[in-house]
Amino acid sequence: MDSQTKRLFGILHIGTVNMTMKIIAYSSLEDMEIIENVSHEVKYGEEVFTRHHVSYQSLNEICRILSGFRQLLRDYDVRDVRVLSTTAIREADNLLNVIDQIYIRTGFHVEVVHMAKEIYYKFFGLYYHVLRGTFNFADKAVLLLDITSGGVGLTCWKSDKLLFQQNVHIGSLRILENFTPRQRSELTFPTAVREYIYGTLSPLWASVQEHNIKYIVLSGRAATLIGNLMNKKKDAGICLIKPEEFRHFVYSFQGITPLKLVQRFNLSNNLANVIMPTILLYYELLRIIDVDMIVMMSTTFTEGYSMYYVAEQTHNSYLDHQRGLLLDLTRSMAGKYLYDPNHSSRVEEFCSILFNAVYKKIGLNYQCGYLLKLASILHETGKFINIRKHNLCTYNLITETDLFGITDEEKEILANITYYAFGGILQESSDKYNQLTPEQKVITAKLIAIFRLADSLDKSHLGKISRIQAELTDTMLILHYRSELDITLERWTFMKTAINFAEVFGISPMLRKG
Template identity: 65%
Template sequence: MENRVRQYAGIIHIGTVNMAMKIISYTAMDDMTIIENVSQEVEYGEEVFKTHHVSFRSLNEICRILNGFKQLLRDYDIQDVRVITTTAIREADNMLNALDQIKVRTGFKVEVVHMAKEIYYKFFGLYYHVLKGTFNFAGHAVLLVDITSGGMGLTCWQDDHLLFQQNVYLGSLRIMENFTQRQREDISFPTAAREFIHGSLAPLWANVHEHDIRYIVLSGKSAVLLGKLMHIEPQNGATLIRPQMFRDFVESFHGLTPLKLMQRFKLSEGLANVLMPTFMLYYELFRTIEIDMIVLMSTTFTEGYSLYYVAEQTADPYVNHQRGLLLDLARTIAGRYLYNPDHSARVESYAAKIFQALYQRCGLAYHTGYLLRLAAILHETGKFINMRKHRVCSYELIRQTDLFSITDEEKEIVASVASYIDPYMPSEHADWVDRNPTPGLEVLISKLQAIFSLADAIDKSHTGKIKQIRAVLGDKELRLYYQSELDISLERWSFIQASRNFEEIFGITPRLLKGQV
């Protein structure tokens, strides 16, 4: 076996309830060790939710803790450090100023993780443990419920297939911000909070009831603490709770409030304010969905992010496994808009083969091929809304859809590629999309658009005359070999038109040639 050099990294999370740091050592995903794990409860979280502003006092608290973490990193001589923040800063009206102040006062550049990515990192880590056999769901549908301070993610899978994924802006602190301090102290507050949660989640129930879900997985610190408060010991990395046991636990409070949690379990006010709405969210789910078992797993956001980081750094095959799951989920999303799955599959296949032949020589990062495939899958969804202006509809649908694991910037890339209009086809400019990508994205989008346009042209008739292609890159030519005994005049003419833009973008002439595939 090849000797792999052990690497070290620091992962810091600026959260709304606590700030945490993990120092990890790794050679691969299955050889990652947490050598230091520190966490400190913070006070600024609820203030940011109420005011949507990071105050000078809050910045002082953040920078003080970060500088403490910095000293520990120095002690371990850690050079590779990632600092990430989620709801704590991303929703503040002075986010950019706060990030700049943190950079100036601590030297740390902070990455802002948006909700779809935040939920995904947790799933990435938890699903890795599931595949490793932490818990066997015996082929049943499973729903992961991930509740953060700012939102909730519902991710459902069965037999290594993602069934659906929904994110809702209804997290623990977001629920509390809808009630004043006086209302929280009112005797009717537990009932009002439960009804507020039920009404807010009402659009989700149809999707949830569509699948025969037998297990619900809860993860992270709140889930672990729930097991401890109920005095249930974990077994083989997971804690099992019968739904009725949990309902009895909540009902034993005769109206669950933060104060009652503080009094019974000696919790801090900040932690109680997070746990109360979290438990109420759980309660409403278990009251609405009939399941066999609740599974508590300890995977936290920082652990999920750490595993994702190690997987990316070591090019672990699990990354491609995940992308396969996510592409399949994208096909499910496209299916809601009655897309043509056969045509989209062919365009996806052509685009992937062209990209594979090109990317190393033409300055394209490998992961952008995944964005290209997403665009191919989703490019006809807009026809469900408006056939005449389907490109602008596709663009807006993609931009407004939560795509699991995709950042807003990546979503803009996918939308721009999927709605691409070839500049050499003036008749198609009727549904022009007015988009203004940043200079850094413009070149990347242009390259992916050129590949997509070429791939789409090869199945212009949507009839699959060309089943598959083989791409061979020469010095000045990209030769695409196909086999077909049918008349492909339309495809050939469309290919010639798309080739003009491709040639300008890459400086390479594409050729569509009959030959061995």
């Protein structure tokens, strides 16, 4: 297919070290082509970390570069554009003003991507290449170590199953902000940084060691640059480094510092400040676990986001595969709180049947069904902490946990579903509900109505109803069920929750045997 007949998509990233723009032509996830790729190194990154503020001068720099990007987008007639900011401005105390000024001065709406989602997008792109056989990990445990300017993500998988995922606020520039410029010039600075990294990540070392990891995957611009500094050749975007080779590279500095990186490789100070703690983080991990090989892959955040966007636009089956991985990971997390997997599985199945029957008619997008699946798995985890206040405990668990692959806005909806899952009147003044945006409130109210109806069908947790089928008419949702047992409790609970369902959707649910 000729690029002129493909759809065009522009992605602009306001990063900490670089601002980048890619123009992508695509017809499917398998058929994506970068037709323009522009990058500008910037200087404002460390300023934001040390002052937690975007200055007037830095804002001018951002807007100047964005204006240049805008002209290039016009030249290509690209109208589908996403402007993303990650660590660079998301933690600034004047974030809202910066976003507003960017819109006024350039016309771009900026989407602020939080760390957990930033790391997920990179995993999304990288794992796609893994499934396509870019590198054969031979069913060994693999750890993706993703270090950004503001955080570190550790994602472990084996044989197409996620084993664990953790995100920590200890990125390259976040590490440096703990040391003054004078301290960075001390001879003991490299040792202090290594010990700081080790101590901060110490709660994770047990999880890392538990899974007998044999491969570490490093990805993105920093990993690619380190491979280049080591004079390692790439094959199909992959660079292989033996652990002893990497250790020798670090030892050769006799205490690695940003200044030594500048002197040896002629890097900019800004780039050296990012690369130095990244190298030491990699080194610390290699001290903790004995791996066979370091695999450096070139997948970047913007590539991962682009692939996710195209997959959504083209309804690619890889999205369902990813969601399956994430649901299994969520089940593993729920298992730590001794949830009832059989009950959760039944509620998940009932939610899917109900949602698929009505979502097009009630104004919900397909992604909302995924939130119901997560709610089915997590809705009783709070009982492990306090059965009397379990809905509040579940709410707090969800809001305080990084859930891989969903946004903070989606997590707020999910937490509210579980909080109100067990009854109560949902009103504008309701405790947690009133903290949501108007759009979130509408979605939440609809999903709660569906969830309560699904949960009512297994209220006893005994699996009395083995199967349901949904039949939707203009005014009724008829649920045909199969059971040979007494379902009095389920029937009575269903009748109660059906009232709320009818009020929300104008559709009356009916339970019918057969």
